[in-house]
Amino acid sequence: MAATKPPKIHLFHWEGTNARREKIKGEIEAEDINLVRAKLREQGISPKRIRKKSNFSLGLGEKITARDITLFSRQLATMIKAGVPVVQALTITIEGQTKKKMRNLLMDLRDQVSAGTPVAQALRRHPKVFDDLFCSLVEAGEASGTLEDMLERVALYKERMESLKNKIKKALYYPVFVLIIGMGVSALLLVKVVPEFEKMFAGFGAELPAFTQMVVNLSRFMQEWWWLVFGALIGLVYLVNFMKKRSEAFAYRLSKFTLRLPIVGQLLHKSAVARFSRTLATSFSAGVPLVDALDSAGSSTGNLVYRGAVTRMKDDVATGQQLNFSMRQARLFPTMVNQMVAIGEESGALDTMLMKVADFFEEEVNTMVDSMTSLLEPLVIAVLGVIVGGLVIAMYLPIFQMGSIM
Structure with missing residues (x-):
């Protein structure tokens, strides 16, 4: 039996009003525009305008920098320390990203981890972004149950x-x-x-x-x-x-x-x-x-x-x-x-x-x-x-x- 092809996820930009009639806007990932409307209504938001964001990019400023990795490490460490599961923490981090390359990277990490791959092993799939030290520390954190502490340590190291x-x-x-x-x-x-x-x-x-x-x-x-x-x-x-x-x-x-x-x-x-x-x-x-x-x-x-x-x-x-x-x-x-x-x-x-x-x-x-x-x-x-x-x-x-x- 042929394997079912996973649905393609798109990024949508939306504008609407909340329960207090205040104008708000943001971005959300979904399979299609109908699911976007459903997700927004679940949060008490009345959507006024929804459009799919274009994949076109000139590539200016899109390079993943050490600062991006440091910020990602701190965000992930904070959420894990607060009791948020890793997959959910990665999803929240993705929603806050503006760089296309960084979003794609984090989406791949989330897909790998949700499929049961250890975080360190998922990181090793991207050696140009996550070096051996980063992966080794995350691996040690997973083994000892102190992943959030190791991510904090990596962030501090990167900053220095x-x-x-x-x-x-x-x-x-x-x-x-x-x-x-x-x-x-x-x-x-x-x-x-x-x-x-x-x-x-x-x-x-x-x-x-x-x-x-x-x-x-x-x-x-x-x-x-x-x-x-x-x-x-x-x-x-x-x-x-x-x-x-x-x-x-x-x-x-x-x-x-x-x-x-x-x-x-x-x-x-x-x-x-x-x-x-x-x-x-x-x-x-x-x-x-x-x-x-x-x-x-x-x-x-x-x-x-x-x-x-x-x-x-x-x-x-x-x-x-x-x-x-x-x-x-x-x-x-x-x-x-x-x-x-x-x-x-x-x-x-x-x-x-x-x-x-x-x-x-x-x-x-x-x-x-x-x-x-x-x-x-x-x-x-x-x-x-x-x-x-x-x-x-x-x-x-x-x-x-x-x-x-x-």
Whole structure:
């Protein structure tokens, strides 16, 4: 006998009035418009207008972000703690979603769980959204009957990690963005402004100063080959990204190079240690075996050098070696971190010590980012002043010379 095809669920937008004659509106899922009317009347709502929402979407802002997952975890944890069954909690969460991709994801989770699939197993069907750590914690929560606590822990972990990532982005992107603007302004001056001065200099009948002549030559080059310069820059960025994705050796060398950069390298080191410690502490305290927890911790560091080191540490720990001894052999972690881990292993409070390490290095990153921002602002302004001011001075030098001769 052929299996019955499940009815297709649509999303409807409705407008109506409640018992107090107040105008209200919302969205509801149903098989057809008649079921929507029936559901609304059951809630004492008189529907005035009902329309099926279009599936068409430009895809702008539709990407599922870490913030979406954090909010989902907190909502689900709150409802489960209040005694709401998981399937019903997922249904309520779906109704509050505005992103199509997130709605589809949660609808799939709800269908899987309602069919008897464990929550962790349903989550593992979406590895691009729910990482191993998330799934492992949910699995541990289901096994111990503390799913709501684990979801709260995941939400807190995600918030801390996103805050740290945003701090790093702020420190790295700000000067790059300002310098790009400076380069754009300089290119505009060379292509549009300097040629006008060059026409004026042609009537002087005198030899131009060396600095001015150099800028004029650079302007001529940019006028003729500007497309080649910008094409080369764009091509370089594309090539680096392409090589990162295609060559593990190149990506590893690039990660190693960034760690050796002045100031930025130290920031990336501290960030990697903070991420490693926070992830390992969160996993281990939830009952995840240390070897499995190291897998998630290595992936969370955001740097291939640290990830490779943590992979080797995992192999050492699997053979019975102490974690702190393996960390010393990696020669990446500060002495203080190794000592804290050693104390944690001896006292049986490894997760507590790792949390303290994570708190310390996250605060170090925050302080360093604030210091970098306050130092970089005047430095970037000075660099832009030198570039733009140099071009202006070069253009006025011949005029100053003519004035001194006269």
